[in-house]
Amino acid sequence: MTLYLKLGGRPAFQEAMKTLENKLYQDGAFRPSQDGRILRHSDELCEFLVFLFGGAPFYDGMPIGTVLQPLRLDDNRYDRFVDHVVNALGGDRSSVSNEAQMRVVMEHIRPHVVNTPELQTGSASRASIGIPA
Template sequence: MSLYERLGGAPAFQAATDTFYRRMLSDERVSRFFDDVDMDGQIAKQRAFLTFVTGGPAEYTGKDMREAHASLLEKGLSDEHVDIVVEHLGGTLADMGAAKEDILEVAALAESVRADVLGR
């Protein structure tokens, strides 16, 4: 059983996506990257990301991730911002009741996305 299923599947992740996105919008270290984005579209993407990293049914391609973040690189997106996202990801999953080892596993999977996000 995937972590996605153990944490309650689609309904739980719908609420968790809101929590995750609120955390990032409220964090002044990263909030500026979301200034000009369409909120509905962004929430759908965050939901797909959370679903993907917890082993749920999500469509994920490195190419999409690269394209989505290309303009943010010009605004200064760097490793420290990816670290902050991973931090909020862990916090969100902890709020949902995930165990520490699960969170570490997810963080490792999220690491694999880093190169795509930063266009390396």
């Protein structure tokens, strides 16, 4: 069973985006944009996370670097971001194993979103970002 299914599938991921945005808004390390939003592309982030956690065979949306660029992620903020993602997706109902898996998988995208230029293409496969099939 994929991590995506263990976490509750699409409904859980869609609900997690609302929770994640609230958590980021409350965290002083993340500032809202001029329009007052923290995540401008929460639908894209949701689709990417669905892919990342094994719920889709590929992701053909916006580059994840572009999606997360407004958060101005450095290593510290990325760690905080991952904490919020794990909490939003797992919360109290997540097992220690699921939480550890989420953190390992999220670590694979660090080089693509922390202090790096935007990715040139939005198309990704699990292998292209270093995640075994």
